[in-house]
Amino acid sequence: MPWTRRSRPRTAGAAVAAVLLGSVLTAPAAHAAPDAGAEPPGGRLTDLVNPFIGSRNEGNTYPGAAVPFGMVQLSPDTGHTTGYDYDDHHIRGFSAVHVSGVGCGLGGDLPVLPTTGDIGATDYAKYAAGYTHDGESARPGAYRVRLTSYGGITAELTATARTGRQRYTFPSTDKANVLLDAGQSLHRTVSTRVEVLDSRTVRTTITGRGFCRDTRPYTLYTLTRFDRPFTAYGTWRGDTVTPGSRDSTASGRHGAYVRFDTRRDRVVTATTALSYVDAAGAARNLAAEGGSSFERARAAADAAWEQRLRVVRVRGGDRTLRRTFYSSLYRSFLAPNVSTDVDGRYTGWDQRPHRARGFTYYQNWSLWDTYRTQTQLLSLLAPREARDMALSVLRIDKEGGWLPKWGAGTVETNIMTGDPVTPFLTNAHRQGLLTGHEEEAYAALKKNADGVPPAASAAVGREANPAYIAHGYVPYLKGRPHTKPGDSDFDHGASATLEYALSDAMLAQLAHDLGHRADAQRYAARALSYRTLFDRSTGFFRARDASGAFTGPADPARSEGFHEGTAWQYQWLVPQDLPGMMALIGGRERATDRLDSFFAYRKLLADPARTAREVWVNGPYDYDNADKYNPQNEPDLIAPYTYLSTGEPWKTTDVVHAALTLFTDGPDGMTGNDDLGTMSAWMVLSSIGVFPVQPGTDTWGLSTPVFDRVELALDRRYFPAGRFTIEAPGTSSARRYIRSVRLDGVPRDRTYLTTAELRAGRELAFSVGPEPSRWGTGERAAPPPVGTPGALAAAARPQPWADVQNSSNDIRPSSSESLALMTASAIGPVTR
Numbered sequence: 166m167p168w169t170r171r172s173r174p175r176t177a178g179a180a181v182a183a184v185l186l187g188s189v190l191t192a193p194a195a196h197a198a199p200d201a202g203a204e205p206p207g208g209r210l211t212d213l214v215n216p217f218i219g220s221r222n223e224g225n226t227y228p229g230a231a232v233p234f235g236m237v238q239l240s241p242d243t244g245h246t247t248g249y250d251y252d253d254h255h256i257r258g259f260s261a262v263h264v265s266g267v268g269c270g271l272g273g274d275l276p277v278l279p280t281t282g283d284i285g286a287t288d289y290a291k292y293a294a295g296y297t298h299d300g301e302s303a304r305p306g307a308y309r310v311r312l313t314s315y316g317g318i319t320a321e322l323t324a325t326a327r328t329g330r331q332r333y334t335f336p337s338t339d340k341a342n343v344l345l346d347a348g349q350s351l352h353r354t355v356s357t358r359v360e361v362l363d364s365r366t367v368r369t370t371i372t373g374r375g376f377c378r379d380t381r382p383y384t385l386y387t388l389t390r391f392d393r394p395f396t397a398y399g400t401w402r403g404d405t406v407t408p409g410s411r412d413s414t415a416s417g418r419h420g421a422y423v424r425f426d427t428r429r430d431r432v433v434t435a436t437t438a439l440s441y442v443d444a445a446g447a448a449r450n451l452a453a454e455g456g457s458s459f460e461r462a463r464a465a466a467d468a469a470w471e472q473r474l475r476v477v478r479v480r481g482g483d484r485t486l487r488r489t490f491y492s493s494l495y496r497s498f499l500a501p502n503v504s505t506d507v508d509g510r511y512t513g514w515d516q517r518p519h520r521a522r523g524f525t526y527y528q529n530w531s532l533w534d535t536y537r538t539q540t541q542l543l544s545l546l547a548p549r550e551a552r553d554m555a556l557s558v559l560r561i562d563k564e565g566g567w568l569p570k571w572g573a574g575t576v577e578t579n580i581m582t583g584d585p586v587t588p589f590l591t592n593a594h595r596q597g598l599l600t601g602h603e604e605e606a607y608a609a610l611k612k613n614a615d616g617v618p619p620a621a622s623a624a625v626g627r628e629a630n631p632a633y634i635a636h637g638y639v640p641y642l643k644g645r646p647h648t649k650p651g652d653s654d655f656d657h658g659a660s661a662t663l664e665y666a667l668s669d670a671m672l673a674q675l676a677h678d679l680g681h682r683a684d685a686q687r688y689a690a691r692a693l694s695y696r697t698l699f700d701r702s703t704g705f706f707r708a709r710d711a712s713g714a715f716t717g718p719a720d721p722a723r724s725e726g727f728h729e730g731t732a733w734q735y736q737w738l739v740p741q742d743l744p745g746m747m748a749l750i751g752g753r754e755r756a757t758d759r760l761d762s763f764f765a766y767r768k769l770l771a772d773p774a775r776t777a778r779e780v781w782v783n784g785p786y787d788y789d790n791a792d793k794y795n796p797q798n799e800p801d802l803i804a805p806y807t808y809l810s811t812g813e814p815w816k817t818t819d820v821v822h823a824a825l826t827l828f829t830d831g832p833d834g835m836t837g838n839d840d841l842g843t844m845s846a847w848m849v850l851s852s853i854g855v856f857p858v859q860p861g862t863d864t865w866g867l868s869t870p871v872f873d874r875v876e877l878a879l880d881r882r883y884f885p886a887g888r889f890t891i892e893a894p895g896t897s898s899a900r901r902y903i904r905s906v907r908l909d910g911v912p913r914d915r916t917y918l919t920t921a922e923l924r925a926g927r928e929l930a931f932s933v934g935p936e937p938s939r940w941g942t943g944e945r946a947a948p949p950p951v952g953t954p955g956a957l958a959a960a961a962r963p964q965p966w967a968d969v970q971n972s973s974n975d976i977r978p979s980s981s982e983s984l985a986l987m988t989a990s991a992i993g994p995v996t997r
Contacts, residue, residue: 210474211467213491216303217832219266221251223785224835226496227263228303230324232466233473233498234527234550236439238263238272239322239329240308244290246270248351251832255293256312258346259322261329261387261437264529264573265499266839268786269377269580271573273351274385275369275437279333280342281315287401287418289346294318305474305495306466323463326503327450328438332459335427339396343435345389347371348419355382359421361411364394367421368444376571376578378650381623383574384512385439388447390455392434395423434459441528441575442518446506453507473498476546477853481873481896488830490852490872496845497542501554504528504575512575514565514623524553526560530572533581534840536589537802541857542846544596545923548883555593558586559602562609567624571651577623579651582728583664584627587614588861591671594678595863596920597883607679614672614688620648629654629661632711637697638662641708641716641726657728659698659708660800663738666694670741670952671861677957689954695739699749705732722792729788730800733763740803740859742950743810757811763804764794764820773823782827785837796824797837802847806858806866809916810947815902815937818869821851822901825871853877854891854931855918863920864948867941869893869901869933884924893931903940904932916941917948 219226225247229240240263243253247270248263258276276289286292293314300311308322316336323330335341345367347357352375360368367389374382399408399422402415406422413419425433436455440446457465474494479487504526505511511526513519519526527550543551562568568590571580590606593599599606617631618624625648629639641658654661670692676685698706700715708726710716717725721732736759739746747756761767769776781794788798795801805820827836828848839845850856854870875891906913907930908922918929941947950956 209467209471210491211305211470213488214305214470214474214495215488215492215830216305216308216495217251218489218492218830219496219832219835219839220249221832222835223268223838224833225266225268225838226835227265229259229263229308230306230322230329230466231263231499232306232324232326232469234501234503235324235326236503237261237324237327237329237437238265238499238502239324239331239437241310242273242276242351244293246351248273251298254297255295256310257289257293257349258344259320259329259331260350261439262385264502264531265496265841266835266844267376267531267841268838270351271376273349274371274373275387276346276349277331277389277435277437278344278346279312279315279318279320279335279433280344281318281336281338282340282342284342284344284399284401284406284422287404287406287420289344289349292344304467305470307463321459323459323466325454325462325465327440327507328436328454328462330434330436330459330462332432332434335425335431335433337428337431339426339428341425341427341431341433342422343391343395343425343433344420344422345369346418346420348415348417352376353379354416356414356416357419358414359400359412359419361398361400361421361423365391367398367423368447369421370444374576376573377580378578378652380573380578380650381576383441383576385441385574386444386447387437387439388444388451389435389437390451391423391425392436393425393430396426397424398422440506441504441512442506442510446508446510450507470495473547476878477849478876478878479853479872479874482871485830486871489828489834490849492830492834493828493845493848493852496839497539497842497849498547500531500841501527501529501557504557514561514569514572514575514577516575517564519560519564521560524556525550527554527557528572528574529841530558530569531841531843532570532572532585532589533583534799534843535846536585536592537799537843537847537860538850538857539842539846540589540592541596541860542842542850544592544598545879546877548596548598548880551593551596552598555590555598555606556602558590559605559609562612565622565624567618567622567626568609568613570624570626577651579623579625579649582652582654582657582661584613584668585664586610587668588671591675591861592857592863594675595861603675603679607675607681610672610675611684614669623649625649625651625653627654627665629658629665633662633665633694634691636713637691637694638709638713639665640711640713642711643725652728657726659706659724659726659732660728660730660735660738662698663695663706663735666692667738667741667861669694673952673957674862677960685957686954689952689957692741692952693745693954695742695746696749703732704750706736707732723790728800729798730795731789731791733792734795734798734800734804737804737807738800740951741956742953743807743947744950745953747810753811756807757813760807760811760816763792764816766816766819769819769823773819774826777823777827781824782836794820796827797844799840799843802843803856803858803860806856806868809858809866809941812942812946813937814868814916814941814946817866818901818903821856821868822871822898825851854893854929858917858948859951862951864951865918865920865923866948867903867906867916867918869896869903869931871896886924886927889923889926890928891931892928893933896931896933900933900935902934902937904934904938905940906931914941914943914946916946 227240262272400410438451673688705721724732858866
């Protein structure tokens with residue numbers, strides 16, 4: 166936008182009220198990691214991490230022990246549905262499987278608890294041990310707590326990739342017990358078997374199911390070996406305890422206990438290995454990773470985290486900000502999780518064993534969440550692992566018959582809606598991670614984009630495809646019976662339409678890259694399907710019913726048919742064609758007004774931290790009846806960066822920095838569920854000043870970093886320079902506005918970078934000041950559309966930005982797809 170009076174910033178009170186990263190991020194918090202001060206050379210970054218962040222207020226993180234992307238996440242369960250809650254006061258057991266930040270119970274397999282005395286209660290809610298936070302500590306790869314029950318027992322945890330270590334220091338007693346609860350977990354256990362193999366070893370087989378909804382069952386095999394013989398053992402089924410029992414199979418409450426005499430030697434150590442393949446796999450994993458001492462395993466876990474965290478080195482910012490930042494970076498590397506045993510075997514989605522050759526197979530795919538932030542962060546900072554993760558998703562299609570939506574372990578859950586796997590895989594392609602597998606990925610994505618999984622498949626895929634392809638929208642069919650467990654796109658027709666259209670745009674770009682030009686044009690036409698939802702009478706997107714009529718309340722704050730959000734929050738989820746979306750609502754000036762209202766921008770300037778906490782945030786699961794930004798949930802993650810396309814990029818910095826105040830270093834320092842590192846990755850990327858504004862491609866929007874200097878140590882296989890530096894000398898709450906940007910010394914007015922520019926460059930330098938400037942306000946400054954008919958035409962025939970903007974608003978649908986309804990006239994009622 167030209168620099169006019171209309172486009173000047175509204176800065177009244179901004180300079181004096183800019184408390185953006187000072188007020189909320191300064192108070193010391195319980196369990197804060199040791200202060201690193203100015204982080205002297207050689208200082209350990211693991212000292213800055215506080216694993217308790219997010220353990221209160223439904224952040225649903227876990228404080229226990231894991232290594233980066235490890236199969237094992239050994240952590241205490243306190244009775245919260247997802248594992249640990251900071252405000253609980255009893256520990257039911259230390260279980261081997263957790264997933265960080267999920268919204269429903271998942272994992273919690275094999276909770277193990279040390280006790281003393283006779284074996285009485287068999288329900289872990291009844292035999293749970295008390296504890297206090299004064300006796301509790303955690304750091305990457307290690308956890309320690311003193312239990313106040315049972316005479317006082319100290320439990321210490323650490324982990325390798327496939328094993329969990331527990332070390333207990335008991336009081337002096339001849340009845341020191343370890344309870345291995347096979348029958349209770351964070352979701353439904355179907356059946357279990359426990360076997361006492363010898364005087365040191367217990368084996369379990371656990372079959373469970375469920376995550377938010379019922380799912381197909383999975384099976385987990387565990388093998389636990391103690392460092393000394395036990396003096397007694399037994400099993401329980403229900404309320405019945407059977408001393409001396411070696412082998413038991415049951416459904417419901419079920420487990421084994423072993424007993425030690427600790428009157429002379431009070432310390433007992435146990436190592437548990439997992440396998441999703443078979444008992445032999447657990448035994449091999451134990452043999453390969455279970456041989457070192459507890460201290461060496463703990464030191465190795467710390468070293469693994471130190472190496473991982475050192476890919477990002479920051480300078481500047483206050484001490485609490487650095488703790489919060491590195492804790493977010495830590496959580497970003499917790500998932501997805503290794504699924505292969507040490508011999509390369511894994512269980513595929515056909516529930517059969519397979520062997521991964523040349524890559525590591527991963528599991529746990531919260532794709533609706535992670536495709537917007539964490540996927541891109543891993544592509545940047547962990548590209549080798551990100552490559553293997555993408556190949557793992559392709560294996561799911563090959564072996565399970567369909568691409569995943571939300572995969573837990575070895576099964577599909579169908580949780581959430583839309584088509585998140587497409588931007589996940591197209592991002593991998595654009596980041597150069599699918600070399601040699603491009604056509605394999607394209608074939609799988611094309612099948613997913615054009616079809617529906619068969620009835621025998623556990624997947625729902627894009628179940629609304631027939632209606633969407635025929636009419637350009639997913640109908641909102643309230644109360645429609647689900648044909649498969651999980652969520653249904655028909656329950657959220659409006660948001661599903663937007664998600665399908667976004668994915669079609671990214672698939673169009675992939676098809677274009679690979680030379681499938683006819684397909685590219687077909688998907689590009691579908692990328693504009695978002696327009697079918699636009700209601701001229703309200704000026705917002707709105708759900709349509711089966712007849713094509715708009716349905717639900719006309720008030721966009723009370724709209725229906727949007728998954729975990731409202732029409733206000735979903736209106737910005739058109740990153741493939743923001744110029745076209747803004748044209749629908751009246752142009753850039755009207756879009757700016759609406760954004761200002763959405764973010765309560767005037768209030769934000771007066772008091773950013775208070776606005777973030779009192780205007781934006783309504784509770785971790787409060788998604789409805791809102792006309793304001795929701796920084797706690799995924800649909801709005803990209804929204805602050807929309808200002809990059811309205812010619813007012815300084816407002817992106819204002820909003821992003823205000824949202825960053827929601828992240829602190831206390832137990833309630835997470836905004837919403839972390840969802841396998843999604844929110845943490847948002848914090849990391851927004852803090853360093855580069856953010857994936859078009860998920861599914863390689864566009865990185867720019868905003869002011871919160872650190873003076875950020876050094877990224879990048880994998881030379883993908884980034885030949887091996888290092889990329891981001892500088893913003895003097896950045897602060899009072900000097901947060903970009904005055905200029907230089908890439909390797911060359912000035913640039915564009916508000917974005919591409920991955921190719923990151924690879925070719927070495928230094929991105931921001932000059933900052935106390936007032937907004939003209940930087941990034943030009944007509945060609947904003948990220949251009951991607952995967953639309955106009956964008957593909959521009960790629961084939963370069964043209965001025967204004968022409969690209971205009972052509973992106975043209976709709977030339979394929980007649981074979983019956984998409985005439987997507988023309989400008991289609992924003993009225995649709996008829997068949």
